[in-house]
Amino acid sequence: MIPFLDLKRVNAPHDAAMRAAMGRVLDSGWYILGEEVQAFEREFAAYCGVRHCIGVANGLDALHLILRAYGIGAGDEVIVPSNTFIATWLAVSQAGAQPVPVEPLAATHNLDPARIEAAITPRTRAIMPVHLYGQPAQMDAILEIARRRGLKVIEDAAQAHGARWQGRRAGGLGDAAGFSFYPGKNLGALGDGGAITTDDDELAERLRKLRNYGSSVKYHHEFAGVNSRLDELQAAVLRVKLPHLEAENAARRRVAAAYLEALDGLPLALPEVAAGAEPVWHLIVVASERRGALQQALGAAQIGHLVHYPIACHRQGAYADQAWPALPIAEQLQERVLSLPIAPYMGPDEVAEVAAVLRRALG
Numbered sequence: 001m002i003p004f005l006d007l008k009r010v011n012a013p014h015d016a017a018m019r020a021a022m023g024r025v026l027d028s029g030w031y032i033l034g035e036e037v038q039a040f041e042r043e044f045a046a047y048c049g050v051r052h053c054i055g056v057a058n059g060l061d062a063l064h065l066i067l068r069a070y071g072i073g074a075g076d077e078v079i080v081p082s083n084t085f086i087a088t089w090l091a092v093s094q095a096g097a098q099p100v101p102v103e104p105l106a107a108t109h110n111l112d113p114a115r116i117e118a119a120i121t122p123r124t125r126a127i128m129p130v131h132l133y134g135q136p137a138q139m140d141a142i143l144e145i146a147r148r149r150g151l152k153v154i155e156d157a158a159q160a161h162g163a164r165w166q167g168r169r170a171g172g173l174g175d176a177a178g179f180s181f182y183p184g185k186n187l188g189a190l191g192d193g194g195a196i197t198t199d200d201d202e203l204a205e206r207l208r209k210l211r212n213y214g215s216s217v218k219y220h221h222e223f224a225g226v227n228s229r230l231d232e233l234q235a236a237v238l239r240v241k242l243p244h245l246e247a248e249n250a251a252r253r254r255v256a257a258a259y260l261e262a263l264d265g266l267p268l269a270l271p272e273v274a275a276g277a278e279p280v281w282h283l284i285v286v287a288s289e290r291r292g293a294l295q296q297a298l299g300a301a302q303i304g305h306l307v308h309y310p311i312a313c314h315r316q317g318a319y320a321d322q323a324w325p326a327l328p329i330a331e332q333l334q335e336r337v338l339s340l341p342i343a344p345y346m347g348p349d350e351v352a353e354v355a356a357v358l359r360r361a362l363g
């Protein structure tokens with residue numbers, strides 16, 4: 001039996017240190033926007049290679065608040081991938097702006113830069129590439145278009161803590177980035193959490209107020225902000241785990257390499273890594289026209305598996321009130337993709353077991 005993701009096993013190596021960190025917060029008597037959040041913001045900014053990190057309540061808020069802080073809202077359009085978790089789209093909708101989907105590259109499932117310009121209108125304000133499954137999007141081409149057309153680039157880095165593009169880390173590739181620390185992410189808290197990273201001093205200052213009722217001085221509210229803060233407890237937990245992220249991502253790379261070797265030659269579309277991209281393998285996603293048979297075989301062998309994502313965003317009830325253009329690539333992916341178990345704790349035996357089941361099912 002191999003679970004899709006065993007969070008207890010992910011967190012077991014950090015158990016004692018996390019309990020000590022939580023005890024420190026409990027003893028401090030200070031639970032919101034204190035020393036732990038401040039220290040984590042410093043440490044995560046340094047890790048991403050940027051000047052600022054602003055802790056927020058979750059990844060959706062991180063993305064949504066960046067848009068609001070840039071003044072992007074009603075009447076504006078933001079380019080998003082057609083193939084992503086719905087939070088990317090909802091961040092745009094929540095800001096009052098219109099998500100404009102662009103189809104992905106077949107090889108990486110990431111935003112196809114060649115399709116972006118056709119989607120730009122006079123209302124377009126930003127491009128929001130997602131580093132899907134932990135692989136950076138084609139940032140050189142995306143940034144070139146954005147600079148030329150005067151658009152902001154907001155990275156959805158919720159699946160890409162530590163990933164690199166041309167040697168530089170996700171979170172420092174665009175104008176600003178949103179991260180999620182949802183427990184299952186590569187850097188996961190023990191509950192919800194999120195962060196924004198940026199080198200933009202003005203944006204950072206505005207976001208620090210925006211997340212905290214529009215206030216930097218208690219009971220002085222410069223504008224109508226929201227309550228979206230990273231908890232001290234979650235920050236303390238994340239500070240324990242951040243120093244181990246590199247080693248855990250390296251372990252994920254070893255698992256991914258073992259999968260690619262073991263599945264080589266099967267009639268199965270394997271993940272492709274773009275030149276210049278160093279993925280952190282949040283997910284390992286294969287694709288097959290015979291997905292149903294693979295799901296059945298994995299299920300019978302008690303091997304966890306999921307589909308990221310089974311319904312494309314434009315097909316969701318949340319977006320049923322709008323007419324969407326045909327998005328055949330996203331629609332085909334929703335029928336074919338299949339995510340296999342991947343985690344830093346996985347060993348070669350477990351990978352071999354999963355691969356053997358897939359091999360038999362396709363044989």
Ligand SMILES: *Cc1c(COP(=O)(O)O)cnc(C)c1O
Pocket residue numbers: 058059060061084085087088130156158159179180181182192193194
């Ligand atoms: C997880 C995720 C988010 C949202 O993060 P939450 O913390 O759950 O709000 C946004 N975008 C992508 C691509 C994600 O995977």
